[in-house]
Amino acid sequence: MYRFSQGLRLRNVDLIDDGLAASSRTLAKMAKKITEVCCQGLSRLKRRGAMRVGGRHHFVVLDESQFSHKRKYNRGRFGNTWRRIKKWVFGIMEVSRRRRKPILRLVRGRSRRHLLPIIRKYVRPGTAVLSDEWRAYHGVLAQHGYRHFTVCHKRNFINPTTGAHTQHLERAWQTYKCQVWRRRGNRSTKSLKRHLCLIEWHYWLGNRHRGGVLGRLIHDIKRAYK
Known part of the structure; x- marks a missing residue:
């Protein structure tokens, strides 16, 4: 312990x-x-x-990342779950000076119908939301009361006009994946959900x-x- x-x-x-x-x-x-x-x-x-994030004086970062079991040199066995379906992890992170509050959810896709219900459930209206220009976010977050700022990663990492970026969550993905990999937590859907929950527990509680x-x-x- x-x-x-x-x-x-x-x-x-x-x-x-x-x-x-x-x-x-x-x-x-x-x-x-x-x-x-x-x-x-x-x-x-x-x-x-x-377990909700954001507010009128806070900003939240959105991003998605793929967690899957990788074979070294294309050798070895695939897990039964990962052979057929590649799972995406949708991340929501509130950023402040003192702490980070991540919310990590396993989703079957990155479409609007998969991501928008999670955003509305965990992010308070009026929050400044930062994301890339993925089409699932385009033109819909403002309709639900969010102040949406984007950055085009094809051109730059930081929006030169608004200063918006997703570097906080992009950097956190590396840490989260390292923790999951060390515990072999990406071999099945059940174990990945358990390890994502453990990461949230550390930051929230x-x-x-x-x-x-x-x-x-x-x-x-x-x-x-x-």
Whole structure:
């Protein structure tokens, strides 16, 4: 629990050598239990309606990225899910001086009917929304009460007129994918959803708790196992 809260991503063989457990199966069960506890804590936050971002004095970044199992040198096996369907992760991030608030949702496509309901559910009206010029956003966000600013990535990374850019979320994708890859979390749809939930838990609950990530983890364990 302490190593999990410190964000250390050690290999099972290293943890076994340190005497944490006698087998990798035990470590896998421990990690699964902790992940389930974190997901339950995040579910309680969603049920209270507290997992919303934006506002009149805040700005939110939108972007999409593909998470899939990649084979090295085109060798090895594909996961059963990823062989047929490539899944996209839609990201919403509120950016402020002190913290980042990501919302990561697995979607089947990047069309307007897939992305717009998620935006309306999690982003408050009146928010300044920054995105690229993907056609799913074009001309529709302003109709729902958002102030929309775009950047054309074919020409530049930062809009020279408005200063709009998506660099905050573009940089975060690399961090998120690294965490998922280290835990082999992109092998199936179920495991990817669980790891995306874990990333959200760290930013929404773990890092904001007065006792730190470990304090929040103990709090959620107490709620899950009364």
